[in-house]
Amino acid sequence: MNILVVEDNKRIGNILRQGLVEDGHQVVLSQRGDEGRDLLISAPFDVAVLDVMLPGLDGFSVLEQVRAGNCTVPVLMLTAKDTMPDIVHGLNLGADDYLTKPFQIQVFIARIRALGRRGPVLQTKKLITGDLELDTVNRSARRGSDDITLTKKEYAILELLMRRVNQVVTRNQLREVGWSYDAEVSDSSVDFYMHSLRSKIDIKGHDSLIRTVRSLGYSMVGPK
Structure with missing residues (x-):
């Protein structure tokens, strides 16, 4: 290259x-x-x-x-x-x-x-995965017609996941974007925020948009 x-x-x-x-x-x-x-x-x-x-x-x-x-x-x-x-x-x-x-x-x-x-990608002010939409200008989220209220950490984590749909995002990478690269944040703290984020963006009775990748981290599941 x-x-x-x-x-x-x-x-x-x-x-x-x-x-x-x-x-x-x-x-x-x-x-x-x-x-x-x-x-x-x-x-x-x-x-x-x-x-x-x-x-x-x-x-x-x-x-x-x-x-x-x-x-x-x-x-x-x-x-x-x-x-x-x-x-x-x-x-x-x-x-x-x-x-x-x-x-x-x-x-x-x-x-x-x-x-x-x-490769080159078209930059966008909105990230969309299925019916989940993230407005990176206003830092707001919605799924379908429902607005979703996120904390700063939840927003940062969700944006990273949506920018890397179907890619594994490690817990260390989540620590970097949600806290800082040298912050002493336990795996359980990261998992707590992921649980909170899932509870806000997922729909009861449907598969979660965020998949746990054992021993590695998490992945945002894109449309099939």
Whole structure:
């Protein structure tokens, strides 16, 4: 794949580039947000990697501007900001995935491969799975004609699940989006929120929209 990496830390950028090249990819490395934006708009890339804290233009602004210009290249956000609102903000702007620093290079490579398999996707302000609809602008949910009231954590978890329909989302990934990557949150706490979320979005007498994947995590079940 042809991959753009926008990272102002020269050491980290070189590590990412080396890992991607060793995995068989072509890499263009930029250290400025405004330059990265221009490259994304003008050149064909299969995947882009965006740091949040960049000179010239921050990663959120880069993402917002390229999505407004109908750029559908899958984007992985790299961020040292580990609070749930920052992660949700990036997803709302059109990020396809994220990693919070520090992270292992093997995990980074795996995420890049997954985004490459997915290919360009049309960004939307609404996520729809069956009759469940999530408005990512107003951060509201409804199933059929019924409005659903969600807490901030429930919303963040549901958005992640709906962005990865039929994919396994691990408990660690749910911790990252609902709390933060280094928060000490037990499996039972994650399971409690999943139980609460299910009770709000599921319809009595019907199969749950959220499937438990034993020993791994959860998966949002898409229409058959």
